[in-house]
Amino acid sequence: QKEVEQNSGPLSVPEGAIASLNCTYSDRGSQSFFWYRQYSGKSPELIMFIYSNGDKEDGRFTAQLNKASQYVSLLIRDSQPSDSATYLCAVKNVNDMRFGAGTRLTVKP
């Protein structure tokens, strides 16, 4: 069983819509959770991190965490073509950080 699971996609949404990206993890001791964006041929860059249950908003991005369900999500409001990328979920426990395989998002004009 993979430690961090994401739907590989591709997820396709029209411009202006809400994109919803999901991630589940297996280690209940996980402490903090990260969303990275990776454009094709580029390295991952951090979008948001969250460590408390609930929602955390930053501009058009909202991260949601539910530790009881071992679930973290990223919502992108008013999606733009420039949001087209692969989104990596990362989960930190005591000793290390684990990455999901990523969800490829395409925003169509």
Add this chain to the structure above:
Amino acid sequence: DVKVTQSSRYLVKRTGEKVFLECVQDMDHENMFWYRQDPGLGLRLIYFSYDVKMKEKGDIPEGYSVSREKKERFSLILESASTNQTSMYLCASSSATGGLQYEQYFGPGTRLTVT
């Protein structure tokens, strides 16, 4: 801004060659990591280091070794390159004092092709 640099963006090597991938960070970070990224498999940890001259195996260390002689530099060594080591290699660093905000900063990556 944190800057993590890698010695090459693209590298082509032959089977059996010894390959060195260099990574340098300029933020005085204690932690440094080497990953490889393959389609459908995500980021897989090869080795990491929490201090100078210290190294720990990650999930897929076979066929690789590392060296950390200085705090800012972490090298990945492929002792005898094989075609199944063709991949994107990413170096990352992070602060040990980041607490819950344990962001890893990534270098631009090295796309290695072994023929």
